[in-house]
Amino acid sequence: MVYKGMLSDQRVVAIKKSKVIKKAEITQFINEVAILSQVNHRNIVKLFGCCLETEVPLLVYEYISCGSLSQVLNADSSTSFSLSWDDYLRIATETAGALSYLHSAASISIFPRDVKSSNILLDGNYRVKVSDFGASRLVPVDQTHIVTNVQGTFGYLDPEYFHTRQLNEKSDVYSFGVVLVELLLRMKPIIRSESGTMQNLSHYFIRALNEGGIADILNSEVLEEATKDEIIDVASLAELCLRLRGEERPTMKQVEVELQILRTRRANSCQANVINEEQTQPMLLTRGVKVAFQSSATLVDCRYNLESRDSQGCYDLQEEFMASASLAR
Template sequence: MRSYGGAAGGGSGGFKIYSEEELRKATNNFAADQILGRGGHGIVYRGVLEDSTIVAIKKSKMMEETETKEFAREMFILSQINHRNVVKLHGCCLEVEVPMLVYEYVSNGTLYHYIHGGKGLESNTALETRLRIAAELAEALSYMHSSASPPILHGDVKTANILLDGNLTAKVADFGASKLAPSDEAEIATLVQGTCGYLDPEYLMTCQLTDKSDVYSFGVVLLELLTGKKVICFDGPEQGKSLVSRFTTAMKTNRHDEVLDSRVRKEMGSKALEEVTHLVMRCVSMSGEERPAMKEVAERLEALRRYQQNPWGQAGAGGLEEGQSLHGREQQRDVTYKFIPQDVLDVEEGSTYTFSM
């Protein structure tokens, strides 16, 4: 194993080059019982290195030239990021025809499985945990958009691309659809990639990926955390409808509490509930210009967490005063929402778009 010093990969040991033999040994020759997950481009294995470090090894399938470029992009982007809420890239293996990536191992699987697997959120997850996960994701995206140089646009924010560690700390993963944004350009013309139900309708229609595309997708993730529902309804009278479509309709008729799960309704006061639903609606606005920046989203979620912990405190310490938002500014009560055309929103869950205009 060769190690290159510097900040690459965010670790003190630098970005490492692993041999194929090291990774074969770590995974027991890529044994089936070491598989953590499968994706469209390959398989992720659990591995144990010689120093007992547990890692996740992404072994990709044979790729076309464009896919090889995406793989290289993911490796480069992750090597530039050093944030506790972004999965860390330890290194790669270049001895094989398709390079393998070696990541930190994140033990609790995906946020998607945490929300929708087993008993689901409603019975076992406190509101504070949901808000903390949302705030951590917002902080990571804010860092990527505002602090990374050049800025990084994730391009496929969804619960299946958010990992949880043993403390349920959120970590953003899967940068295969990500783009490096030139500092002097607000948007990038690109082949549309993303997952239906999370995909920014404006990006879908214009092929222009912006930071506000990530904001839209984040809004959908926040909705999943607040409702415990999947992004596409599979049965009943709302079969085929997206979560955003269902929520915006409920907001329009002042029935949003019918969509939120029981624990959120029980633990969140009316002022905080108004604030968080307003924030969701801004994030999933049809127009990117009307969506907040991730930095503002992160700040508002942190203020909301403080308020939930101390609802009787002063507004400056995270409390809410009459007629004020979580940031102490006058709350707008007559918000007019622009609703997204249903034919843009209602699609099959898990399906993806990849096309250009």
């Protein structure tokens, strides 16, 4: 449970309290204190302190007033404030920057292990504050991965980590790829298919991309506000992040750089007021556009110089992962 409170110096804070006293909860509490005591980043929530004088431990954070990215994405657009495409690009870039910092810029590598839109909080100016590090793992600088029990949220969970139990930085990259898809489609990470079965949003997205039908599933606001090239860039980046083999995914630093380039290019185009008519018009759902979406991943592949994947092998692994996710645990 998270409560809103006020300290004696009038600072408004968020107080996190475990619902029950369990060893696992205490372990996560200690882990979160250990993680947040070592980080200092403008886009990561600040831990003010903890309290051990209560029945269960309490964590005291800075209060983040505008809720989570998940709440904004899934709010009723007719009754709630809606962010612009520029805002969502900034939010994606800030999140990528925070994750890149955790992976490579902190004193020791930190793998959050539960990257999802509900853990991306937004302050009063809708600036990102990445939160919830109870499941995070500290990794020595001389190690590329650790073997651990699988933990995370279905819909965001890296299939490779799920099968091998080897957690590495690319596991967070996969989860971030799902967040990018959420921004494009404005759908939840687990959706119901036409046949009534539950499926991962990432699987739904990749299948549409491979079939050339990505334009048909994009959110209408994205179609109105973003240019065709911007949508292609973000969709291609998401596809790279969602590669089933971790070695084919970019690092979070590469993702951050690509998003920064995209934002800079958009800002420069708006400032110079010389945007091509094709970029400014709402995207038409034509066969030509669908083909552009289908082939766009090739452009990003060139930037990272990644080998092309074995699509049949990836499909089989993803199907296996989807089947295993439905088993009782």
